[in-house]
Amino acid sequence: xxxxxxxxxxxxxxxxxxxxxxxxxxxxxxxxxxxxxxxxxxxxxxxxxxxxxxxxxxxxxxxxxxxxxxxxxxxxxxxxxxxxxxxxxxxxxxxxxxxxxxxxxxxxxxxxxxxx
Amino acid sequence: xxxxxxxxxxxxxxxxxxxxxxxxxxxxxxxxxxxxxxxxxxxxxxxxxxxxxxxxxxxxxxxxxxxxxxxxxxxxxxxxxxxxxxxxxxxxxxxxxxxxxxxxxxxxxx
Numbered sequence: 484x485x486x487x488x489x490x491x492x493x494x495x496x497x498x499x500x501x502x503x504x505x506x507x508x509x510x511x512x513x514x515x516x517x518x519x520x521x522x523x524x525x526x527x528x529x530x531x532x533x534x535x536x537x538x539x540x541x542x543x544x545x546x547x548x549x550x551x552x553x554x555x556x557x558x559x560x561x562x563x564x565x566x567x568x569x570x571x572x573x574x575x576x577x578x579x580x581x582x583x584x585x586x587x588x589x590x591x592x593x594x595x596x597x598x599x
Numbered sequence: 600x601x602x603x604x605x606x607x608x609x610x611x612x613x614x615x616x617x618x619x620x621x622x623x624x625x626x627x628x629x630x631x632x633x634x635x636x637x638x639x640x641x642x643x644x645x646x647x648x649x650x651x652x653x654x655x656x657x658x659x660x661x662x663x664x665x666x667x668x669x670x671x672x673x674x675x676x677x678x679x680x681x682x683x684x685x686x687x688x689x690x691x692x693x694x695x696x697x698x699x700x701x702x703x704x705x706x707x708x709x
Binding site: 514 | 633
């Protein structure tokens with residue numbers, strides 16, 4: 484049973500460029516959340532997708548957008564990259580109606596984005 | 600969501616029991632307490648979740664006093680591989696966004 488997978492593992496971009504990160508959730512999961520983790524800090528919630536719609540959004544500008552596909556996989560797009568967007572981007576999957584441990588999300592290894 | 604306060608770092612030796620305490624004075628009635636572990640270059644991993652009293656699983660125990668204003672994650676007989684960042688999260692158990700603080704860096708030495 485494959486866990487959460489993300490691609491690419493590393494990415495280098497320059498300021499102003501656009502980037503797309505990809506995530507495949509754990510088998511059987513229907514909800515995907517994205518987090519940004521700067522060096523030395525805890526992950527910060529970007530948004531969550533369920534049934535192909537954005538359901539919750541954190542305090543991130545509109546430059547950050549996403550998509551969820553019918554097979555539950557997801558993409559994170561960031562436009563007009565800034566130096567401050569350099570971070571580890573984590574995807575987490577979960578099952579919307581899993582009952583007792585609803586706060587258990589399964590994280591992928593992340594994509595390390597460097598903006599020069 | 601309730602704000603949490605944890606020690607920035609802790610040191611321990613192999614074989615010892617480690618207790619990491621988290622303060623959450625503004626915890627709401629519907630809030631649960633969840634702990635995650637993160638190794639370098641990996642995503643966080645769920646450890647344990649509880650609402651009150653004591654919860655134990657194969658990895659750790661979680662102690663929550665009656666007033667629920669704090670909680671303690673207990674790791675029995677740690678090994679070098681337990682060196683990681685441990686995050687305490689507080690929020691409703693609804694599968695929504697997780698709010699991470701800075702976490703506690705645990706260093707286990709031989």
